Amino acid sequence: MSQEESPPQPPPEDGDEKKERVLHTRVPAVLEQELKRLAQNIRVPVSNLVRTILEDAVAVADRAGRGVEEELHRAAGRVSAQREAILRKRDEVVGRTKSGPLGGIVGFQPMVLATDTHCAVCDAELSAGESAHLGVHSDPAAPRPIVCDACLPRPKK
Numbered sequence: 001m002s003q004e005e006s007p008p009q010p011p012p013e014d015g016d017e018k019k020e021r022v023l024h025t026r027v028p029a030v031l032e033q034e035l036k037r038l039a040q041n042i043r044v045p046v047s048n049l050v051r052t053i054l055e056d057a058v059a060v061a062d063r064a065g066r067g068v069e070e071e072l073h074r075a076a077g078r079v080s081a082q083r084e085a086i087l088r089k090r091d092e093v094v095g096r097t098k099s100g101p102l103g104g105i106v107g108f109q110p111m112v113l114a115t116d117t118h119c120a121v122c123d124a125e126l127s128a129g130e131s132a133h134l135g136v137h138s139d140p141a142a143p144r145p146i147v148c149d150a151c152l153p154r155p156k157k
C-alpha cells in the first residue's frame, strides 16, 4: 500500500568534483628510485602510488591540523620505511589468492614414502614404499605437503 512514487533518480553527476589534474613535480633522484622500486614491487603504476601517498599525506595533515607541506615532507621520508610494510601486505594478499594446499609451493621433490599418508590435494591414501612428491614452499618454515603423482601440475602444451 505504498504510494511512494519516487521520482527517477537523476544520474550521478560526474561533474567538477571528479575532475582530475595532471601535476608535474620534481623529486630527488633517490626518492624517484625509491618510488619506482616500491611501485614495481607492489605492481602498481608509479602515478597511482604517488597519488595514494599524496592523498594519505593530505588526509593526515587535515586531521592533525598541520600544514600539508610539512606532511608531504614526512610522507616522502616515510616511503622507505613503508616499503617493508607494503611488501608484507602484498605477501599477505598473494598468500590469500594462492591459498589452498599448494599455496606458496614453488616446486616438488620426488620421494619414496617412509610411512602411510594422504595426498594433500586429493586425499588419496598413499602407502609406505610408494613414490610421492614433497612440495617445497617459498617459506622454509612453512609446512611441506605430500602430493601424489596424479596431482602434480602438468606442463602446459
Ligand SMILES: [Zn+2]
Pocket: 119, 120, 121, 122, 123, 124, 147, 148, 149, 150, 151
Ligand atoms: Zn593427489
